[in-house]
Amino acid sequence: MPAKFASKVEGRTVRAIDRRAKYLLIRLDDGQTLIAHLGMSGRMTLHDAASAAAHPLDRHDHVVFDIEDGWQVRFNDARRFGLMLLVADEALPKHKFFKGLGPEPLDETFDGPALAERLAGRKTPIKAALLDQKTLVGVGNIYACEALFLAGISPRRSAHTVRGERAAKLVETIKQVLLRSIDDGGSSLRDHVQPGGELGYFQTRFNVYDRAGIACPTRGCGKTVRRLVQAGRSTFYCARCQR
């Protein structure tokens, strides 16, 4: 870990841990916040003294926090798309990471009309709009695909046409997918693990994601799941069930 960064956090106490979008906000006792993002391959794991001793550092353990009683928090990120950054609290709301971010999907006030309003006038495909964190935050490639499938909405559909009942249904499925995945400890495709190192198992419940060529799970549908590329990202969907 860079010495300069280490000296800035050494001896600090964590007051609270919050989250905005996919950024973790670790509030320190000196008026600074440590922003952390896991990117694609990042993980943060917690080790007690025995576990820390038994597991030597991995080459991708880029940041290691020694906390109380020999415990460690390790930030491991093979692809280094993640980030850690110290920002003064007063500068946080103005930071470029947070400017223009859309609403939190699990917020009670996020409903069909709220989503439709964010999509109004936008010609990009609904799939691309869902990945765009200024539409709403927290939805990535897996959950965009899964929510669209459950809502019966084609990923190619022009974003502005998702309104009314359709928008309400999509909001419902977004919330459902996120809550179920949280319940299952996330989706462990390759790198994701929970803080204790346990795998998530929401991936066992995917209807379409990473299932190209496999039968659509809708009873009686008979079509196979298809893959297409939108805005450079893989989209998985059923052409019969999603319109």
Add this chain to the structure above:
DNA sequence: ACGCCCACCTGGAGGC
């Protein structure tokens, strides 16, 4: 302002 495309970086899987 919007929508698209690329870069960032490493590693795993599959083909030959």
Add this chain to the structure above:
DNA sequence: TGCCTCCAGGTGGGCG
């Protein structure tokens, strides 16, 4: 075994 290509949970920036 090795080498090559393709693909991967995200996002900021630059382009037309």
